Structures are given as structure tokens and as C-alpha cells.
Amino acid sequence: MKSSPIVAVLAVVAALLLPAAPAAAHTSLRGSDPAENAQVAVLSKMTLEFTESVRFPAVVLTGPDGERYENGKPRVEGRKVIQDVGPAQALPSGTFTIAYRVVSKDGHPVEGEIPFTYAPVDTPKAGSAEPSTAQPALAQAAAPSENPAGKTGDDDRQIPAWIWVVVFGIAGIGIGMAFSMRKKP
Ligand SMILES: [Cu+2]
Numbered sequence: 001m002k003s004s005p006i007v008a009v010l011a012v013v014a015a016l017l018l019p020a021a022p023a024a025a026h027t028s029l030r031g032s033d034p035a036e037n038a039q040v041a042v043l044s045k046m047t048l049e050f051t052e053s054v055r056f057p058a059v060v061l062t063g064p065d066g067e068r069y070e071n072g073k074p075r076v077e078g079r080k081v082i083q084d085v086g087p088a089q090a091l092p093s094g095t096f097t098i099a100y101r102v103v104s105k106d107g108h109p110v111e112g113e114i115p116f117t118y119a120p121v122d123t124p125k126a127g128s129a130e131p132s133t134a135q136p137a138l139a140q141a142a143a144p145s146e147n148p149a150g151k152t153g154d155d156d157r158q159i160p161a162w163i164w165v166v167v168f169g170i171a172g173i174g175i176g177m178a179f180s181m182r183k184k185p
Pocket of ligand 1: 026027104106107108
């Protein structure tokens with residue numbers, strides 16, 4: 001008779017807690033590469049890591065132009081879902097959005113969106129700067145043959161022209177003054 005109220009209370013508490021238990025078993029996104037709101041310079045694949053192993057992944061990558069840039073189908077490696085990205089040449093810079101949907105162990109679908117920014121680095125600038133510092137001998141040897149047709153050749157010709165005009169002008173005036181000074185006495 002005394003224990004019945006306690007049992008009733010326990011039954012109520014258990015009833016309140018049990019619905020929460022399956023929800024806690026839901027898997028969730030642990031992290032991603034690219035990360036949410038991150039800025040990346042290289043974008044060849046996406047990795048989504050969940051708190052437990054997942055099944056039936058679907059990943060869509062939407063670009064700033066509204067086009068889709070996921071390439072092929074996603075693959076599951078344990079807790080990770082890996083999705084390749086379309087050809088790097090075709091990727092526009094700007095804000096992308098990863099939309100994912102997976103099925104967790106308890107059978108419930110889990111989905112979400114991850115926005116990030118793709119800002120590729122200009123490779124031509126870095127490429128032209130490396131040879132001049134890494135291979136100075138080749139750069140110097142190639143310089144004379146490039147000068148006649150190159151832009152630097154025009155600059156090299158203009159600067160000496162100014163210098164020679166000034167030098168000969170001053171020298172001519174100086175010589176003329178020197179002769180005139182000597183003839184007067
Ligand atoms: Cu669930």
C-alpha cells in the first residue's frame with residue numbers, strides 16, 4: 001500500500017524519459033571539411049563527419065550561380081561521408097552550400113546545410129615569381145635574348161637616352177666654358 005505512490009511516480013518519470021531516449025540516439029554532424037562559414041582556396045572534395053556510422057548518404061553542393069557541383073556519388077567511410085567535387089576549372093568563386101541527408105543507426109533521417117566560401121588563389125602570380133628567385137642563373141641568361149622584344153627592353157633604351165643627352169649636354173657646356181675661360185687671359 002505504501003509503495004504504490006512511489007511506483008506511480010516512477011512510472012510517470014519513466015514515461016517522461018523514455019521518449020527522450022530514442023531522440024538522443026540520433027546521429028548528428030560532428031564536423032565538416034569545408035567547415036561551416038569557412039573560406040577555402042582548394043575545393044576538390046567534401047568530408048562530413050558524424051557522431052556515429054551512417055547509411056544512404058546524399059550530398060548536394062550548390063554554387064553561387066545555383067548550379068550543382070557535386071561529382072559522382074558519396075561514399076561512407078565509418079563515421080565519415082566523402083563526396084567529390086566537380087572539375088576545379090569549372091568552380092566559380094563565391095558562397096557554396098552543402099546540403100546533406102543521411103540515415104542514422106536508429107533509422108531516422110538526419111539532414112542539414114553547411115554554407116562556406118570558395119576563394120581560389122591566383123596561381124599565375126606565384127608561378128612567375130618562383131623561377132626568378134629559385135633559378136637566378138637561368139633568368140640572367142635568358143634576359144639578353146628577351147630584352148629586344150620584351151617590355152623591359154623599351155625601358156632600358158629610354159632611360160640611357162635621357163642620361164646620355166644630359167651627360168653630353170653638361171659635358172659640352174663644361175668643355176665650351178673651359179676653352180672660353182682659357183682663351184680670355
Ligand atoms: Cu532517431
